[in-house]
Amino acid sequence: MINNLIWDFDGTLFDTYPQMVQAFTKALNDLDIDSVEIDEHDIYVVMRQHSVGAALKKYAAFYGINESELAEINAQYQAEMVTASKPFIGSKELLDFALDHDGGNYLVTHRNEQAKTLLANYGLLDKFSGFVTSANDFPRKPKPDSLNWLKQTYDLVSNQTMMIGDRQLDVEAGNNANVNTALFDVDHTILHTGNPDIRVTSLPELLDF
Known part of the structure; x- marks a missing residue:
């Protein structure tokens, strides 16, 4: 799972x-x-x-x-x-799904610490176990360094882990880190996908994957 x-x-x-x-x-x-x-x-x-x-x-x-x-x-x-800005519909439910099934949520973003502030504003910060922001100074996606650090730090098993992102570089980062990948393409904008394991237009679709 x-x-x-x-x-x-x-x-x-x-x-x-x-x-x-x-x-x-x-x-x-x-x-x-x-x-x-x-x-x-x-x-x-x-x-x-x-x-x-x-x-x-x-x-x-x-x-x-x-x-x-x-x-x-x-x-x-x-x-x-x-x-x-506001969270996408279905984000809280997916975050809770991971926690309810003895897993965890982790953030990898090129944004600075403001991402944590926005999560806190909507009561979502405590649903995360680990974070990588621009403050960590990892190479940018699609390089897998930030994902590999999370895997090593939190003992994440590759086939039980999924990278979720809205761009090709997110998918490629996940593939490069040898984890499952999901492309969230709400409006079919992405032409070159990076070959995700699943492509969805809404986050709740991932609950059935």
């Missing part, structure tokens, strides 16, 4: 992308890019299919603006705006 769940945060546990896209748009506005020139859906797709870093690189080049400046302003807005 799979009873140990390794969670991504953005777009998996919490629906943060609306706020992330808004923050990115405001950062572009601050750098004198008019809203009529900005395609928010395209920004979202780049973030989902690739990363925020890819979006920074793409749009800095497209608009001829400084990438570092865009990144700094975006980070400031994102830290403020992402506090309005």
Whole structure:
């Protein structure tokens, strides 16, 4: 039985992308890019299919603006705006499932300690046994270092453990760490999946896996 769940945060546990896209748009506005020139859906797709870093690189080049400046302003807005995000439907039930079946929940995110604050705001922090955030300074996914550290630290058995994420790099990180993988693709945005063991559009679907 799979009873140990390794969670991504953005777009998996919490629906943060609306706020992330808004923050990115405001950062572009601050750098004198008019809203009529900005395609928010395209920004979202780049973030989902690739990363925020890819979006920074793409749009800095497209608009001829400084990438570092865009990144700094975006980070400031994102830290403020992402506090309005909420957990996805079914996240609490899946977290409880792991605990009710003598397993555990673990977080691997590129976000900073703010992820823990948001979990605490919704009473979810104590459902986790271990965390990897940007403060831990592991190589970024899809490198498996952070997942392997969790496996070694908490004695997680590979075939009883699943990585859940919303992007190809999450799936590849799980595959590289030799655990089960689930792609949570709520709106069928992901074209290259990384070959997950299961692909779902809602978290409750994983209860039947």
